[in-house]
Every structure is written in structure tokens, then in C-alpha cells.
Amino acid sequence: MIFFESVDKFYGSHRCLTRITAHVAKGEVVVICGPSGSGKTTLIRTVNGLEPIRSGRIVVNGQDVHAPKADINRLRREIGFVFQQFNLFPHMTVLDNVSLAPRKLRGLPREQAEEEARALLARVGLAEKANVYPGQLSGGQSQRVAIARALAMSPPVILFDEPTSALDPEMVGEVLAVMRDLAGSGITMVCVTHEMGFAREVADRVWFMDSGVILEDASPEEFFVAPRHPRARRFLADLRHA
């Protein structure tokens, strides 16, 4: 579903992704973890072209995202993206946030788009918040709406960029519950997160990154029980002591 082929990225002279080659199969849930500054967020943002790359290829759903002729707007409709800071549209109701893309990009009539949006809101447990503005939601609720919005175009792939990092601890659970539910639905999921419990329970594979390189690509059992790379061992030990 997603192929990285020798992807390089630089910020100025700083090399932040180094020859990333990896593959996410259809329906797979991949969790990317690693210390901050390791390139996790940068990597996930290259998948839908929010970050340009220097060289290499990223193929999503058979289409080269960074090809000069790629219709990036069309490709992005097939790739849901959930931001750390939710980035809901504050001037629209929750319902409009979720139904905007289907209405304007898929040309659905308002009633149908809203019906679908309500179903998505029900799925993330926020049916009763449809007519509220984002300013009146808690962080956890906002992120659940953002997930519903990302799902509105029925993308086969959804990307999460540290979806729980901006939340108060007591709200992390509700967002993870939605993501867990989603992981069981057959959608392809790539998730940057520090929630190791979630990774262990839900991920099919864990990628451990450091300094712009994927050091380890393993099943959760392998990764958490017997990480091969010393840097990964140290990372997990630090997490346990935290």
C-alpha cells in the first residue's frame, strides 16, 4: 500500500531522512516510534506530500506521490491525515468540519454528506456534538472529530502524527479507543506515537527510528521483548524508567 524507496530529505544541510526504504502492506497497522528529532513526523508528512523530499520515491496506492506530474490534491483525498494539534476549522460546526471535503471534493449533496458525517461522528462517539463549534470541545473530543474528518473521504490509508501528544492524560484513552476500533476495520494505518501500550496491542509492525533512519522494523513481540538494535534497547529502557 505504501512503499518508501530510498527516500532522502534535507533541511538545509541537515539530513533528516536517510535512504528510507520500507513497505506498509494493505490493512496493516504500523507504529513509528523513536526519540524526538528522529524524523518520525517528517517521514509521515512525506507520505501525503506535506513535506517535499530530496530524492527517492514514495508510492501510495500505486501512485508516486512526489512525481512532478502527480495530482497531489487527488492523491491526498485517498490519504487521511490526523494532526497532533487537531487543526479543526474553528469557524465551522463539527458537522461542517467533517462534511466539507465530501461536499466540495466529492460533490455530494449536503443532506447525504451530513448523513455520512453524522454516522462518522457516531462512530467516534460524538453524535451529539454535531452542531457545536470546535472551540467548545475538549482536546480528546477535538481529536476524535479530526479523526472523523480524516475518514470522511473514505481513504484506504490514514496517517496519524502523534495524535495523543497534545492531550491531557485523561483524554488519551478515548482517542486510542477510536484508533483501536479503526485498526480492526481493515484500513491501512501508519501512526507516529509514544503510546507503547497501543503499539504493543494494535500494531502489526513497529518501526523504530533514530537520526532519520529506520533502525528496526519488527513485530511488536520482537520489538518489545527482544529489540535487536542497542539504540532501540536504550529507548525502551528510558521509556520504562520514565
Added chain:
Amino acid sequence: MGYTLDFGAILSGEHLRWLISGLRLTLELTLSSWVLALVLGVILVLLRSSGIKPAEWFVTAYVEVHQNVPLLVQVLFWYFAVPELLPEAGRIWLNERNSEFLLVMLALSFCFAAYMSEALRSGMRAIPQTQHEAGRALGFGYLRTMQYVVIPQAARLAIPPLINYSLLLFKNTSLAMAIGVHELTTQTRQIENDTFRTFEAFTVSTVLYLMISFVIMAGGALLERRIKREGR
């Protein structure tokens, strides 16, 4: 007191008709210039944030020129100089029509487009880049992200300065007098010449200008309140 006030001479018969036609022209000028200025202002601000360097330079220069040259000079420029630049056919076309109105309308629109684009730009700069990113990540292009996500939010922030500029635009329609458009100020002068009731004539037009200004301000306040109730 050697002077007896007589508003009757102004508020009746032919003079009242002059006043009303002047008021109507002032309102027409305000409204048409306002709409065109806003449309141009939006185009300018889109050009300025387009990332195309020459377009950005053009808009910067445009704004500087229009904000720093007296509006009266701009009006005279449009009326006397611009038609000279037109080909023969264009000049004939203008002369056959109500060209004073059209040209002063363009002068006001082009000038206030500069102010309005600045008001919109400061509103846009207050919208975080992440909002733009969220629109793009859904699959909207640059323009549609602007249309659905950035501009509606920026417009809300830009409303107070936009109301000020609308008021300023309304008041500056009186400059049309310089080129003989029969708007409210011109008509007031005419009535004054005709009746020698200077004090009364200008009092009446002052009251009319004030009333319309109040309507614009009240409309603006209402709009602001309604927007504050929604969201954020």
C-alpha cells in the same frame, strides 16, 4: 439676531429633489465602489500571498501608491489622465456615457482595494499555517483552501478594519464633487448657490452624512456581534 433660519427653502420643492438625487448618487457611488473595492482587494491579497515574486512586488507597489497619494489626486488622475491613455474608440465610448460617475467609481475602488487588501492580509496573517495545511491534507488545492478555510476566518478578523474603510469610502465619495458628479456635496453647493441659505444647506447635508455613517457603523457592530456568537 440678524439671521433667521429657514430650512423650508431647502427641504421643499426643487431643492428637496436635488438633495434626494444627490443622496441617491452618493449611495450608488458608495455601494458600487465598495463592491468593486472588495473584489479587487481579495484579488490583491491572493496575489500577494501567492508566492509568485513579481505578483507580490506588484501588489506591494500598488498598495504603497494608493495609500500614499491623496485620494483627490487619484480621482483627478482617473478623470483627466486615464482617458488620454485610451484609444480613440474608448474615449468616445466614455464620452457617450456618464463617464464622471464611472471614473470616480473606479478611482475610489482602486484606492480602497489597497486598504481592504491590507485589512484582509493582516487577518490572513493571524490564521496559523496549520489551518492551511489541514485544508491541503484533505485534498483541497491552494485556492479552495483559501476559499473554505483561510479567507472565512481571516474575513472575521478583518471585519472591524473593513468597516472603518467602508466608512472612509462613503465619506470620500464627496471628492466626486471635484469632477462634477452630482452627488450629495455637489448638490448641497448648488442649493446653497441657489438659495444663499449656506448654514441650512450644509447642516442638512451634515445630518444626512452622519445618519448614513451611523447606519454603516450600526450594521458593522451587528455583524461583529453575530460573528462573535458563533465559534471561537
